[in-house]
Amino acid sequence: MRTASPVVVWIVLLALLGLTLAASFVLSGMIGLTVALAVASVKSGLVFWRYMHLREAxxxxxxxxxxxxxxxxxxxxxxxxxxxxxxxx
Amino acid sequence: MTLQERPDRENLADTGLSETPAERVSYLRAGHTLKSWLLTTDHKRIAILYLISITFFFFVGGAAAALVRLDLLTPAGDLLSNEGYNRAFTLHGVIMVWFFLIPSIPNTFGNFLLPLMIGARDLAFPRLNLLSWYIFMLAGLLTLAVLILGGVDTGWTFYTPLSSMFAHGQVVLAATAVFVAGFSSILTGLNFIVTVHKLRCPGMTWGRLPLFVWSIYATSLILVLATPVLSITLALIAAERLFGLGVFDPAVGGDPLLYQHLFWFYSHPAVYIMVLPALGVVSELVAAAARKPIFGYAFVAGSSMAIAVLGFFVWGHHMFVSGQSMYASAVFSFLSIAVAIPSGVKVYNWTATLYKGHISLDPPFLFAMAFIGLFVVGGLTGLILAMLAVDVHVHDTYFVVAHFHYIMVGGAVSAFFGALHFWWPKMFGRRYSLVWGRLSALLIFLGFNLTFFPQFLLGYLGMPRRYHVYPPEFQVLHVLSSAGAGILGLAYLMPFAYLFYALRYGPPAGDNPWGVTGLEWQTRSPPPKHNFDAVPVVDGPPYDYHVEMEGDEDG
Amino acid sequence: MADRVREPYAAPGQQREAAMMGMYIFLASETMLFSGLFLVALHLRLEHAPEVVAASRQMHYFIGAANTALLLTSSLLVALAVEAAREGRARPAVLATAILLGLGFLALKAVEYRMEYAEGILPLPGAVTEFSSPARHAFMNLYLIATALHAVHLSIGLGLLATLAVRLLRGTLPLPERSIVMVNAGLYWHLVDVIWIFLYPVFYLAR
Structure with a gap:
């Protein structure tokens, strides 16, 4: 398959969840907020792109x-x- | 994938077209039972349902306005108690804004005309359209419940902490009513947007869309994007009032100004929900009256979109004296002034369209002229109010009240009546008395100015809004305003007499009584249930009137 | 994918694209709805950063992470079921598993609410609460409103998915002709997921 299968996307999503949780122990303040929101944006982007069909829309x-x-x-x-x-x- | 053309254009029995001969005659003949109306998915019938509903609310809101104006006849406020007065103006605002003005032109004429104007058989989601009406009626019933259970006294703006902590009355019920009405707005806006994108007939390119369609499209964008913000804001007010879950409450570190930000993020664009469809109607009426192509079509269409987008950047001008940062105020002031540019584009282009036109003084055109004049006054006073320094002085006075009534009543309601007079023959297939139509247009214009012009003076002299006890020196102007309201009220009732008379006794209208362009005039009056017998194909620009040039034979 | 074409459409592709566009626009309005809550959260963070961080540290962020994982997994299953439906295969079991994961989210959320209630930081009406600062109270108020509103949306999504699972089991949803129904229900479910993806760091991971 040309693009990532839904399962691969799911693995990446869980990895990002782990990343944002880990980052919350290290980072704080505005940097922490920025990173947390950036990770959330990437996750949402993946959901929109692959699960919500924007890839083919x-x-x-x-x-x-x-x-x-x-x-x-x-x-x-x-x-x-x-x-x-x-x-x- | 097999791409099948449906419905089969040769075969009237194809399910794509109406099934029965009666439906083929007109949408009004397609069933006479109550059920055939209440379960219809025909956009034209739903438009009529909306027309009846909003007319009812127009008179409920009008009755509240009558109470307010009667009470203001004397400086002591003898008619109503303080609470009674608060409830009267709150109810007037809530009903007129959410149950008349916002649904007025989009949900009646937008519903009726949008598919006809773009050569479609219906809106994109016909059943959703009906659902939207039922949701609207549910909201309307909730509002009537508010009225019966004692009303609400926060003003239509529901400002916290008044609404969440101190106000008596049915605040939560009223907020729920507006919340529910919001769903109706969102679903209607969504339906219009998808319809314009997906259901234009062959040849109906974006550059050929009637200007009314452009304005309804721009309005729908605001409906979809702004309304949910109001919904969540009202939900937060209800959560604070019902469960003590305050987020605007200063006692827990909240900020009442945040409520105002959220409220006006919706409610300022909502002003354009009310006036953009009116601007679209007037563009149609002006071109029809002048029998000329609209001057600067692309600019008029583009200015609708520009107003819709710019309208989202100006909400802070409602908060100049509230404690908002003065830097934010300055930016909002500048952006608010910028809205004058697309508004001005429209007015100049209408004027240029009329220049050297064969103008016929029919009732729709008189309403359009009334609109243009009142819109200019309302718009220019809006410019005054957008100036940060001036607004500090006239904020919350009758100057503001007069300004927005010039836009909403003088503007939007005049356009509503103009649309009613222009498309009535199409909707019901009957002509009405033009003499009476001209007379009511004239009376509405005069009554309106007598009501609201004195309010500019009152505001300038310092009369604050929402007070019913005032210094005696303001009485003359208040009495003038109330007298004007009396004339205006009667003038609004007049069309009902002759339009209803025309329903039964008016002569048949014919397909195109005004002799104008537009797809809606090429089908029958009233249109058949499926709108067009054959799918129309557009092969020319809109408003394709013959323009006489110098040297023409009969010029 | 020869959809049954209904009035007022002329072609199947047109009908499908219109249906999806309608759903995307509805989801855009849902985004705007939640944006109001995020604005309040941002305001609290800007004006009361220390209190918000302190309140956020008290949250059960591992439960929140587990719930995020549950929703992400259910989204995967819904995506797989939709993909199968578009190829004409009914996968009611996959959909049912997704529903179970959604119910698991709600159950875990209920457990979490209960723990917070016991700790005296859940401002339910009538609850005995104690906050070290007023802004923490506001933060928990917003947390309760936002998560409750999200739970309402999740429940609506569960209702949609359950209806579809039943229709798949009974074979009353012709596939792939009516797969658009699956697609749109899936879109809604994924958006509920996306909203949680943002709610999680905003409430649980403010540091």
């Missing part, structure tokens, strides 16, 4: 499936910007 379907991420980003980024700049001189 048309561009339209890919946009439909992932377009909302942009709006999630807008929500998080603007609100964070507010909190980080409150009380500055």
């Amino acid at each position: 048309s561009g339209l379907l890919r946009i439909a499936a992932l377009g909302a991420l942009f709006w999630v980003f807008v929500l998080l980024a603007f609100v964070t910007a507010d909190y980080l700049t409150r009380g500055l001189a």
Whole structure:
């Protein structure tokens, strides 16, 4: 088979779970948060790509499936910007 | 895989087309039982179901507005108690926003026209469409329960900590009603998006879509992306109020401003849910009235998309005086002003379309003209409010109230009536009295301005919103506003008389009573259940009117 | 894959793509729903980092990891069942195993709630709780709301999968013609998984 079989993806997913758990014992603060979220993003990407058929889907379907991420980003980024700049001189 | 063309276009008995001769005559004749309406999956019948439902809520919300305006006749607020007044304006807001304005044009005209305009037989998911109406009705029943059980007094914004800790009344029930209505919005938006992508007839390219379809598409994006954020926000309010699971409660380190961020992330784009379909309707009405191709089609279509996307970046302008960071406020102020660009593109292009057109002063066009004028006033005052420094002074005054009523009532409701007058002959196959139509358009315009223009002055002079006891010097303007509301109320009732009269006694409309372009006018009035006898094929641009040039024979 | 084509479609490919697009857009709206909760979590982390870390350290992160593994495995099984369905083979046993793993998730979650309740950190209505700081209380409030909402979604997914397993057993789901039903139910199940993939580090691994 040209691409990874579902079982291989599953093994990678479990490995990433182990990785994020291990990282939580070593890393902390913003670095820890970044790594944890990065690993979660990779895991989700694998699920979307292989299990949720984006691998074989048309561009339209890919946009439909992932377009909302942009709006999630807008929500998080603007609100964070507010909190980080409150009380500055 | 065998790709089979279905339905067979030669054979009317093919299951792809309507089964019975009555269905082939018109969707209205396809069954007269209650069941044939309540279990229909025909987008046209569901549109009529929505039309009836939202009209009902329009008058419930209108009754609440009447109470508010009556109470404001005297400076002492003699008619209603303080709580009664709070409940009246809250109910007015909740019902008008979620049970009239948001579903108004998309769920009635969008449902009816979208498949017709793109040459489809129905929406992508017909049964989901019906489900969406039932969910909407469930939400409506919950709202009526709120009304009967004593109402709610938080204002339509449900601001915490008022809503979660202090307010009396049916806050959770009202939030549930809005939550449920949100599902209806999401499912409808999803249905429209997939329909536009997957069910356009041959030749109906993106560059040939009617502008109403573009605006409904842009609206649907907002419905799908913004509504869930409101749902979770209301769920958090309910969790705090019911179970004490506070996340906005300052006592546990929460921030009430976070609620406002979440609420306005939905509710500002929701303003565009209300006005974008209206902009689409007016584009149709203007082109039809001028008998000219729309000026700058790509820009008008693109501006709908631009408004939909930009609308997500401006919510912070509702929070200028709330304690939000002033840097965030400055950015939000700048972005809010930017929305004026696509809005301006639309107004200029409509004007350019009308220039040297053969304008006919039919009722739909009068409503469109009313819309353009009121939208410009509402939009320009919006620009004033987007200015950070000015907003600090007029925030939470009647200036704001007047501004958004110019957009939502003067704009969206005028467009709704314009659409009703334009497509009524198509929907029911009957003509109505044009004289009465012009008269009601005129009265609605005058009544509206008399109601809301004084409110700009009131706000500028310092009258805060949501107060019913006010200094006596404001009384003259309040009385003027209430008098205007009386005229407006009567003017809104008028169309019901002559439109219903037309249902029975109006002369047959013919397929294309206005003599305009568009696929919906090429089928019968009212359309058959399957919309088109043969799948239409589009081979030209939209609004393909003949334009007389200098040197033409009869020019 | 000759799907039965229904009104208002003209071709099977068009119908299938429309169905999947509808589901993806629905899942996009689900993403936006949960994004509100993640925003609250981010706000707590930014404003009250020490308290959030302390609260997160108290969580049973090994149970959370076990639950993540359960969901990932059930996702694998659903993916395999869907892949088989698209090739015309019914695999009710695979689907049933996936359902069992989902039920296992809920059972383990219940055990975990019980432990937290006993420790006095689960702010159920009427529960006796004790928090060393107010922000820890807010964090646990959000934890309870988010995991409960996730459990609701998981239960809906279990209902979908159970219905399909029964239909596969009875042979009332013609395959591969109606495999799109399996595909869409699978998409929903995977999204529930993806949401957990993010909930896990946010609540259990904040350090």
